[in-house]
Amino acid sequence: MSGSRASKGCQQCRKRKCDEGRPSCNRCIQRGEACYGYRDPQTTYLFKSENERTATLVSRAQTKPRRRASSLSSSSRLRITLSSSSIDDSDLENAAQILDLGTPYPWLKDGSKAREQSVEKRAVDKFFEKFVLFPCNSSSSSGFLEQLPVLFEEVQTEGRVALRWAVRAASFASLNSEQGNKELERKASVCYGKALEALSESLRNKEEAVSDYTLMTVVMLDLFETMFIQASPHSRGAHTEGMAQILRLRGPDQIYSARGWSLYRLAHHRLQRQQLAFDSAPAISQEQEELLSSLTPDTPSNRITHDNFAISKICARARELKAKLLAGDELSDEETMKLVSEMVLLDRTATGWRAGPSWEYRDVRKHDIVGAPEWFPLQIQLHHDAWIAYEWNYHRTGRIILHTHILECLDRLLLSASLASSSYPSPYIPLPLNPPPRFLFTAELTSK
Template identity: 30%
Template structure:
């Protein structure tokens, strides 16, 4: 006799469909994804004898595989080999095995559980919370129509979900399926973009979003650059003001806008389309959008520096320094206007460590992006100050014994960088659900397991600190280990790439014995 477990306590529709139910109350999210109202749950768990059923299913699978092998095409044989290999995968994969459901269905359930996080009722930010209903709506549309954004979205979600489960479970055969789906989604996206009417649809924009997420999960970016950033910029401009008329459009826009900022601020990329027109449409009363407005000033400063003649003259450098100081002042005032529920709480762990906790994980993500932006701006100001001093010294008369006076206090810049870095490190245990909102260790019963979406929100802020800041040796090792853990445990391969790149940069920096302070851009 074996315990029926969650399949027997799931809702009626999930048990009928023979998929794993998340058992959310009052209705499960799988039903919402499927586009049906949740019919509810059986009141009590039961015990039943599954031994004969399992033996029968195993024997059936073996007979079917052997009897059909002679007539299979190479592609179908590959999929059958993949399924048989998956059956022999590590035991962790068996946690997601449900009899009589396809790997695609299992992957979708796991992906939505890991990457879709609803916001709370007090303006807490979620992550991809609009995706399950959008995916369910796409399921009702004929998915074989050429150029259908619904078909493109379904293929993009399926491919990303398969890669998510493949990486987490270390199942290479699933990766083959995922890459096949990714290619199908790219072809579907190309068809959807061929018409202005379908190009501006939410399903098309969400498809680009999912394909960029696929790149990060699979670790298949073009170096550190995403191949979908240009698509984000093009679609944001094409969709115009109407995309901000509803919450789903604003959420997708915020994701895409942050994605492009990563490329510009952290990697030095240049925008392909002007999207500054949207700044006048952002709500300065919203904490996230007010931070976007403040960060846009940094973006404008960086672009001005990238497009200016080289080397710049003293007047230009002074103008940049003044613009940077104003941007930093605006950023420093961002926390002053936050509601109390957004403010972090400083607590002490059982070991006496100082930690930072928040009302929601989403708030922690936004705070860490804020800190990372300030770190990058301090580094920019530090480099501008060095450029200013270099020009001043070159123009000083030979008989003038005085030294050039710096435009900025570099000690203050370092102090801000160290404060932001320390606060990010103190936020890591909460961001990864190692502690709860009171700083208590999360136990195996009452603790919430970390979702991949939480770790995904940590990756770029941690990278900013490693690449632009001045972490101590202990902080560098802590952040590097967290990135390795995110990449190896949760299967977000981008984290492994960034951890390796940070190590390479640090080794080069140590080998060249740089002066104290942040490294140059």
């Protein structure tokens, strides 16, 4: 028996600070965990020891209302544990002798203790070191995967194993892409299968389906497929539809916390990348547009997101018009010229912003860099950090896709019967002395 004052926090937060919200504390709600209630505030003493009979009664009372959940979790864990594996961990440990896993303790003189860590642990650490970018208040970097290490270690709810398997799969896939090892390849495939199996169990629970852990799991699986699965671009992004549904179900309140905003930004970038490039991507939803409209365009990353969202919408219209042109729609020519004008205006808007000195980059030539590999391009851009380079590439990808649609529409127009009957010259014929105004406009765009 202890005479110390008992904690008033809920059972889940008893060892941490609890806001004692009713009926559930906000910390449990934000973490997506069940809040099992509070102790009696009148209780002064807390009995730590129980005799055998009391222990049996208390244990029976605690497990009875949660029997179904426990059995589901146990069955899930059992299936995951017993699922067939095509690789033995001992094979992976043997293969570790020829792998370059880096130095996990560079601050120590003797790093021999690092060999005591498993290959899996060192592969995950290497993945975090390579891909996780934490926000920096003194620069423009808002971070990338910065919530992943915490979510990876913060698995306290039973059955939350999908994220851990997904991180392991991505870690082995990343290591395999660098070093090309068959054991790593097989291990990545096994972990990916286990992640999918565990994720299917999590999605059966409505609350767990929209949790931070589930959203991060789907993002990690999408990253894994990008790194590991050699498939056509149209078959990639199989998890994008899942990300779109989870973001929709999480609602507009998801961006009112640091973790929620970070996860939204991360997942929405993956979703928008697919919407920019592929017809098979999830359609732009009203919820997606409404949530984006609530974000200020004053932030550079938000500005790029707004621009690329507008590009996605206008490119979708371009794909519809191209289908009309192929079908021989006589009214589509004028509509296409109008759309091309909108595209050009949007492109000028997208390139007309500058985000200050922190977003500037420096152009250097390859031969000015000492020891530059042969595969470097002749011109190289140096950025302040990886996140700024990532955002710039994201911005340019949108513009390249927009230019592609402009040229495709114009090329189809110039070959259409309506333009041919008006004696419009081909873009490959030299410019006439007195060209029509519309041809000048078309030739200017096709030359860019």
